[in-house]
Amino acid sequence: MNQRILVSVSILTVLISGVLLATILVAAQAPSGTPAAAAAKAATTWTLSRTPDGQPDLQGYWTNLSFTPLERPAKYAGKEFFTDEELAEEFKRGVQHSYDFTFQNSAETPVYDGTVYALDAWQNGIKPNRRTSLIKDPADGKIPPRTPETQKRATERAAARRGRGPADRPEDLGLGVRCFSFQNAGPPMLPGNYNSNYLIVQAPGYVMITYEWNSEVRIIPLDGRPPLSQNIRRWHGDSRGRWEGNTLVVETTNFRPEGTYQDANPETLRMVERFTRVDADSINYEFTVNDPTTWTRPWTVEVPLNKIEGPMFEYACSEGNNSLINILQGARAAEKAAAKEAR
Amino acid sequence: MRRAPAILMIGIGVLLDGGPVSAHHAFAAEFDASKPIVLRGTITKVELMNPHSWFWMDVKGVDGKVVTWGFEGGSPNSLIRNGVTKNTLPVGTEIVVNGFQAKSGENKGVGVSMTFPDGQKLFFGGSAPGAAGSAATPGK
Amino acid sequence: MRTRFRDVMLVAATAAVVAALSLAVRPIAGQAPTGVQVPAYKAARTADGKADLNGIWQALNTANWDIQDHEAKAGPHPELMGAYGAEPAGQGVVEGTELPYQPWAAARKKENFEKRMIVNITSDPKRHDAGDPELKCYRPGLPRANYMPLPFQIVQSQKYIMITYEYVHALRTIYMEDHREAPADSWMGWSNGRWEGDTLVVDSTGFLPYTWFDRAGNFHSDALHVIERYTPISPYHLQYEATIEDPKVFTRPWKMSFPLYRRMEKNAQLLDFNCVEFVEDMMYGHLRKQPNK
Numbered sequence: 001m002n003q004r005i006l007v008s009v010s011i012l013t014v015l016i017s018g019v020l021l022a023t024i025l026v027a028a029q030a031p032s033g034t035p036a037a038a039a040a041k042a043a044t045t046w047t048l049s050r051t052p053d054g055q056p057d058l059q060g061y062w063t064n065l066s067f068t069p070l071e072r073p074a075k076y077a078g079k080e081f082f083t084d085e086e087l088a089e090e091f092k093r094g095v096q097h098s099y100d101f102t103f104q105n106s107a108e109t110p111v112y113d114g115t116v117y118a119l120d121a122w123q124n125g126i127k128p129n130r131r132t133s134l135i136k137d138p139a140d141g142k143i144p145p146r147t148p149e150t151q152k153r154a155t156e157r158a159a160a161r162r163g164r165g166p167a168d169r170p171e172d173l174g175l176g177v178r179c180f181s182f183q184n185a186g187p188p189m190l191p192g193n194y195n196s197n198y199l200i201v202q203a204p205g206y207v208m209i210t211y212e213w214n215s216e217v218r219i220i221p222l223d224g225r226p227p228l229s230q231n232i233r234r235w236h237g238d239s240r241g242r243w244e245g246n247t248l249v250v251e252t253t254n255f256r257p258e259g260t261y262q263d264a265n266p267e268t269l270r271m272v273e274r275f276t277r278v279d280a281d282s283i284n285y286e287f288t289v290n291d292p293t294t295w296t297r298p299w300t301v302e303v304p305l306n307k308i309e310g311p312m313f314e315y316a317c318s319e320g321n322n323s324l325i326n327i328l329q330g331a332r333a334a335e336k337a338a339a340k341e342a343r
Numbered sequence: 344m345r346r347a348p349a350i351l352m353i354g355i356g357v358l359l360d361g362g363p364v365s366a367h368h369a370f371a372a373e374f375d376a377s378k379p380i381v382l383r384g385t386i387t388k389v390e391l392m393n394p395h396s397w398f399w400m401d402v403k404g405v406d407g408k409v410v411t412w413g414f415e416g417g418s419p420n421s422l423i424r425n426g427v428t429k430n431t432l433p434v435g436t437e438i439v440v441n442g443f444q445a446k447s448g449e450n451k452g453v454g455v456s457m458t459f460p461d462g463q464k465l466f467f468g469g470s471a472p473g474a475a476g477s478a479a480t481p482g483k
Numbered sequence: 484m485r486t487r488f489r490d491v492m493l494v495a496a497t498a499a500v501v502a503a504l505s506l507a508v509r510p511i512a513g514q515a516p517t518g519v520q521v522p523a524y525k526a527a528r529t530a531d532g533k534a535d536l537n538g539i540w541q542a543l544n545t546a547n548w549d550i551q552d553h554e555a556k557a558g559p560h561p562e563l564m565g566a567y568g569a570e571p572a573g574q575g576v577v578e579g580t581e582l583p584y585q586p587w588a589a590a591r592k593k594e595n596f597e598k599r600m601i602v603n604i605t606s607d608p609k610r611h612d613a614g615d616p617e618l619k620c621y622r623p624g625l626p627r628a629n630y631m632p633l634p635f636q637i638v639q640s641q642k643y644i645m646i647t648y649e650y651v652h653a654l655r656t657i658y659m660e661d662h663r664e665a666p667a668d669s670w671m672g673w674s675n676g677r678w679e680g681d682t683l684v685v686d687s688t689g690f691l692p693y694t695w696f697d698r699a700g701n702f703h704s705d706a707l708h709v710i711e712r713y714t715p716i717s718p719y720h721l722q723y724e725a726t727i728e729d730p731k732v733f734t735r736p737w738k739m740s741f742p743l744y745r746r747m748e749k750n751a752q753l754l755d756f757n758c759v760e761f762v763e764d765m766m767y768g769h770l771r772k773q774p775n776k
Binding site for chain 1: 369370371372373374375376390392393394395396397415416417418419420423424425442443445446447448449451453454455456457464465466467468
């Protein structure tokens with residue numbers, strides 16, 4: 001007898017509505033993302049637990065799924081936080097959109113139905129976020145202007161790309177499609193559409209963060225050792241961590257050019273992340289982008305991490321990369337067909 | 344109606360190049376929207392793997408010949424978190440696939456809708472709560 | 484002379500103690516079949532009272548080329564690779580000389596070796612039919628990951644013991660609580676761990692059949708079952724043992740064992756060996772618009 005997984009609409013509706021209602025009610029006391037949030041959370045009876053060696057406990061499975069865009073949309077200019085009503089509406093819209101994605105797009109983007117694989121955001125522990133943008137500094141919620149030097153780099157890169165088809169060579173495709181590296185492993189840990197999950201494990205002198213895509217790994221030493229020389233660059237940079245009170249501060253440099261966030265300058269980029277456990281189910285995560293040769297000023301982003309149930313199953317990307325082959329074969333087949341027609 | 348990428352981005356969250364959404368756009372590069380397929384066959388192999396699950400099946404043509412087809416589905420990681428295992432969909436199960444063929448022309452495609460013969464979806468059915476005009480029946 | 488006599492007596496006494504301990508029912512740290520006499524060792528403890536396996540470790544043998552006794556030999560394409568590509572000699576890590584293959588499997592192993600350099604990339608499982616997965620930068624599986632010529636790091640917490648191998652950052656989550664069966668098959672298997680005294684015992688199943696045990700073509704099926712034992716035998720060594728069981732391929736279980744050495748460099752850390760970028764051309768070059776350009 002086939003085992004059929006059934007999720008009845010009525011149960012789902014009750015569950016999601018319940019989560020939504022509960023979250024809105026809690027948020028009503030103090031919207032998440034405001035200074036009052038920390039105070040409100042402190043008012044509950046949660047106490048910070050520690051690892052056996054005394055580190056504040058960040059361990060567990062976490063998701064950073066969010067409907068909140070990185071930059072503040074124009075329609076919300078000047079508005080940092082949603083009201084209760086707006087928040088509920090925004091969240092509902094996000095849920096609907098993640099459900100509809102497949103059906104709206106299958107005619108132009110033939111894709112499997114993510115809902116069937118429980119990959120929609122609402123099926124994976126997404127919580128409402130009262131912020132209108134993940135960027136919290138500058139105050140306008142926008143990435144600061146880039147330096148003229150950076151714009152020149154971007155122009156040169158675009159010129160190099162000209163005249164090439166979308167899939168002439170593997171190098172024309174993204175690092176993810178090629179299974180080289182998935183940037184959201186961090187830093188920074190920004191949300192993707194699905195499998196936006198992390199496992200944090202701590203041991204004396206180390207914090208380890210693994211990311212679901214390609215089972216990427218960051219092992220962060222806490223012993224104050226010096227950074228690597230510039231002769232060793234890493235796909236996710238090289239990190240050094242320390243505790244400042246109950247906040248884990250992680251500084252990362254030594255990025256490879258291909259793996260540098262927002263095409264910043266790998267020579268001068270320094271990412272600073274801060275992790276603070278704020279209650280049983282959340283970590284306040286923020287990161288600051290420092291690169292004076294790319295942006296006119298540093299900027300800071302806040303991405304809540306919310307607890308989920310594991311496990312994170314192995315993601316052996318290159319081993320299973322049928323897509324890359326199909327894309328390249330498809331492009332070659334299309335060229336052949338076009339050449340045939342031309343004759 | 345063509346939807347501009349900007350509209351796709353609203354409500355989904357932060358989308359960066361090289362991340363999961365560029366993989367969605369890569370679907371159009373892999374599968375041919377002008378080559379829809381509908382097939383009925385029996386499962387011969389289920390690969391719960393990343394980046395995408397693949398389902399292999401025997402399809403009997405009108406000429407009686409059996410041909411192997413493979414269809415791409417989603418990452419199995421969330422399925423596994425929800426109790427699905429390699430035993431959930433046994434070899435020999437009959438399924439119906441609505442999808443699009445690979446641009447390469449091989450007997451491969453993306454399984455947009457993969458159901459049991461009675462229309463029940465392979466894994467999670469239902470729809471997002473409060474979805475306007477959505478089907479109310481579970482699994483359909 | 485008296486000093487020598489005393490030394491001899493000390494060694495004899497130690498041997499006697501070791502022998503006596505070996506009669507005990509429960510395995511005790513230090514009880515390792517190494518050639519060198521290692522005094523009985525009680526490992527440093529973690530804050531929660533377990534043997535502390537944290538650190539960066541590496542095997543120092545040539546098992547990745549061949550887990551059995553092997554001579555040095557030319558490698559693939561000696562006309563190009565010369566001494567760079569040659570294979571070093573090594574004493575086997577397998578206990579006993581022969582691997583107990585079923586007859587069909589012994590022939591398959593030879594075929595694997597002959598075809599180890601084949602790279603035939605298709606968008607289906609046929610791509611695994613021939614060729615050493617290591618050549619393609621695929622995850623090495625078990626127990627091979629433990630004797631790749633690159634270090635690995637153990638990050639040990641109560642619920643999870645994580646092992647990250649520098650080779651393509653291959654990751655294992657060893658579940659110390661909430662043991663369950665493998666939900667699906669994977670390259671590195673599904674690992675449930677427990678403590679037997681100071682020995683970490685890891686029971687792994689749920690393997691895809693695509694990994695090899697070495698470059699010599701030794702292989703397994705999806706019925707592979709690996710039981711590993713990691714035992715601290717000094718502050719700088721773990722003794723590693725793995726029992727391999729695969730009723731589809733072998734006639735009986737068999738064992739391998741070797742020491743793991745702690746990387747002692749100041750500020751030792753894992754670096755990236757993300758070899759996917761080094762094999763892209765080999766695997767997909769033929770699919771370029773202009774091949775190999």
